[in-house]
Amino acid sequence: MKKLSIKLGLVFFLIIFGLEVSMFFFLHSALVDSRVEEELIALQARGNSHRDILEKNFDQMTLSHVALMESEANTDVVVTDKNKNVLDTSLPPQSVEKYIKESSTDIPREGIIVEEHWKDEAYIATVSPIQGQHAGYVYMFQNTDSIHALIDRLNKHFLITGLIAVALTIAIIIILSKGLVKPLNKMKAATAKISKGDFSVTLPKTGNDELGELSKSIQLLANDLNYLRKERSDFLASISHELRTPLTYIKGYADIVQNRNLTPGERRNYLNIITEETKRLSDLVTDLFDLAKIDNNSFVIHKEPIDLPDFIRRIEQKLTPAFQEKKMKLIVHCPTKLYVLADPARLEQILYNLLDNALKYSKSGTFTELTVHINDQDVHIIIKDTGKGIPAEDLPHLFNRFYRVEKSRTRASGGSGMGLAIVKELITAHGGTITLESDMGKGTQLDIRLEGALLNEDDLTRG
Incomplete structure (x- = not known):
């Protein structure tokens, strides 16, 4: 039994079959008890009806008439005096003598059930007391064969219904199992293809489950x-x-x-x-x-407090000659007394790479602007150039390794295409993010956000 569909089907069948058997058992028991109770109530009501007639007309003719009526029905009657001597009957009195003798003499007006164990006894029986001048009892009997026949018919109906329910259950389980296992088999085939190096798999949509x-x-x-x-x-x-x-x-x-x-x-x-x-x-x-x-996750960032205005000023001094040589301007805006928590060597590598790109891809006479501003505890470093811009179709791929907008790969077309990939990884390692916006012919803007990097003088003192 290796197939999941067989295992699932068997489990579902056992569960549902168990539930169905339990439900059928309780329903059958309830119906049988209810039907037997109805028979006893009807039998008691019939006896009370005869009792009422005999209380009004207690003579031999009436007794014979009552006995004759019951002899033609599926029930029987025995009328006795107050000492339980048989006055008239519709069946041989010896067959029901034990029920009469064993019954109580203290019987309420509405009567009582003398025998209700239909499974083991030949009759179910009730008794109704005759009150007045001619005291006595009206015993009503019903042969349990008719009840057994009724129960047999009920059992047949339940059996047929049960077989239909089992067949429907099996059919539903097969359909559900196939519906469940079919997508799993497709997923299994897909993973087998993936394990062999074939990644061109297409799985159908199976819903939101x-x-x-x-x-x-x-x-x-x-x-x-x-x-x-x-x-x-x-x-x-x-x-x-x-x-x-x-x-x-x-x-x-x-x-x-x-x-x-x-x-x-x-x-x-x-x-x-x-x-x-x-x-x-x-x-x-x-x-x-x-x-x-x-x-390999072996790249370590050594964060320390950095005097950002002084740090930016040193970068400006180093790169200004290169911008001047190309007849470009580097404009810096940075608040005073600003301290950030970062790795100075890696932050310098980030800014050098981005400013070098602005230098390479901008024309003479343009300017590049570096702006630092604060947002809560986050530090934003924005580098904006007025270069030729980047095509929209290239923007999603700029931080991919070896991706270059210039595909010719000549010596004059720039670096290896790894600079921005490294920049993004370095910023991510700092717990920051970088976003890029660009318009063709207008320039490019990069926004570096260092989350929670802002320090104040109290932090520096405690450090």
């Missing part, structure tokens, strides 16, 4: 794995390209310097190119190490 959520989760997993495989493929292609380009330059110019007779100026020029490409290769390897540390 737990199965639907599981289906969505498996579909999301397949999509994510497919995306990761594509990312890995793109990563390997990108890294091989990024490594091959500087290595090709280094090897080519090293061969030229080694094998050709060059003038001192040419040699110096080629060696400068080799030095630049070596630095580029070194920076690329450093970025890869940073990403590897981030992926």
Whole structure:
């Protein structure tokens, strides 16, 4: 019994069958007891009716008439005097003698039930007292064979109903089991394909229940794995390209310097190119190490209080010459006496990377603005340039590794495409977020939010 559908079907069947048997048992018992009670009530009422007639006309003719009436019915009557001597009867008195003798003499006006055990006795019986001048008793009897016949008919009806209910239950269970197991089998097939490296699976929508959520989760997993495989493929292609380009330059110019007779100026020029490409290769390897540390959760952020105005001023002093060389302006707005909790080396790396991008992708005569403002305990650092902007279709992918708006990958087109990916990871490691907005032809704005990084002088004193 390995199939889930069989297990579920069997469990459901046992549960529902048990419930049905219990319900049928109680219903059957209730119906039988109710039917027997109705028979006893009817029998008692018939005896009371005969009693009323005999109290008005107590003579042999009336007695014979009562006995004759009952001999033609499915009930019988025995009329006795107050000493329980039989006056008239519609059946042999010896067959019911024990019921008469064992009955009480203290009987209320409405009568009592003498025998109600229909399962074990031949008769059910009641007695009604005759009061007045001619005191006596009217005993009513009904053969239990008729009750047994009635119960047998009821049992047959219950049996047929039970078989129909069981058949319907089995049919419903089969339908429900298939409805439940069918999507599970599809999910099983999908996970088998995923385990073999085939992520092109499509699972149907099964609703908003737990199965639907599981289906969505498996579909999301397949999509994510497919995306990761594509990312890995793109990563390997990108890294091989990024490594091959500087290595090709280094090897080519090293061969030229080694094998050709060059003038001192040419040699110096080629060696400068080799030095630049070596630095580029070194920076690329450093970025890869940073990403590897981030992926392995071994990247550690060492936060400490930073005097942000002084920190921003030093960055401004370092980068201003580069902006001036390109005839651009770097404008800084930062409140005084502002302290934040962050890793100074990594925060500097973040700002350098973003300001360097603004420098690379803006034209001469434009400006870049760095603004710091406070929102509760959060510190916002906004970098806004007036460069050429970024196409809308590229915005969702800018923080992906090796993604570049410029696809040509020439030496003049910028970095390796890892800078913004590292920036985002560094900001996330600080517990912050970064958002980007850009309009083509108008420029780009990045908003770095460091959550809960704001410190006051009391915090510095306690530290």
